[in-house]
Amino acid sequence: MPGGSFRSAAPGYAPGGDGPTVNTDGEVNTDDNASMDDEASTGDEASTGDERPARAGWPGGHGVWFAPGRANLMGEHTDYNEGLVLPFALAQGVTASVTRRDDGLLALRSKQMTDDVVTVPVSGLSPASVRGWAAYPAGVAWALRSEDVPVPGATIEIDSDLPVGAGVSSSAALECSVALGLCEISGVAMSRRALAAIARQAENEFVGAPTGIIDQHASLLCEAGHAMLLDCATRSISQVPFRPSAAGIVTLVIDTRVTHALVSGEYGRRRAQCEEAARQLGVPFLGQVTSVAGVSRLDDPVLRRRARHVVSDSARARAIASALDSGGTPADIYRYIGELLAEGHASLRDDFEVSWPEADIAVDAATGAGAYGAKMIGGGFGGSVLALVPAERIAAVRTAVTEAFAARSATPPEFMDATPSAAARRLA
């Protein structure tokens, strides 16, 4: 098969196969591009080629930080199962303008929520003490303080070009932009991995959404022109070259306009089912099951399907990373990845049961109009679909999806180019 070595990694779903090398120390190690220096900390030294040194503390007390959203090529609901994920950062994201203040107050404003200005004393923050969008930045301040970071008062002004509840990780982008800013005005340098943990802690414990680690890691650690294979058990990262536009391919996000909420019960129920499946299989996490055959011992058909999704999606993530790293012919590689996207979507729809009608419509319409493949991204029950589309089919795909939605009287979808972009950074 032309460019065919990557195919060997896919069938059989055996994580641990011949994917890109993963360094167990958690360092990036696979390709010719500079890796994210995890010890370089919070500021402007991200993967953008900006060589200025990290600053632990900024006497000026004001700055602007940007953190991107993400799309996930493969590995949905595998993060909290300690499996593999393969996200890439978007060009779109959240900007946080952070100004230190001396009165101990945290004032939170958003250009997208102008009627919801929140002002709270930083010292009075406790889980669930702030609700709505402001809980995310407030939660970050709380989580930093719980790690003994002396977060002062601050005025934080948010702007975003990410749709909320669309499965592109607007919450993590909000958390991560604020985390970078608060750390720096507090005079503390933290590694990006530590910041990802802080941001996740804010989401889990302050907001109350029982999410995994993919979104915060993607926002803080992805690299431009790459997808990031993250082993959620070891936290090892491999940056895999991913430049679809160089191969004449568009990565298109189709926002189905059905919004989701991760604090709602279904996400937590899936997580509990996975934990129960792992318990019955005698492993701490499903990510430790290395082949789909390994889940057949589960008697309960629902638990068996949930586990099969987790194991097979991890394997697909590794297979896609291997394909991208294979040096094969781009058309072959992307056609193959498209097949895996289709498999991944079917698995999320039928085994994990987190898809929703508009996502299935978008996947079918996009594929029917010439996309190599498409799948839902994010937690499910609403949000977006990611499609890999040959550039010459992009207009046809958009039209087909729009018409399919109109035929079912669904809210018209919105489209977003998903260009693999750089991680969070200081803008000013």
Ligand code: GAF
């Ligand atoms: C959401 C969660 F926040 C992630 O942790 C992850 O589980 C994802 O859904 C599904 O892959 O984005």
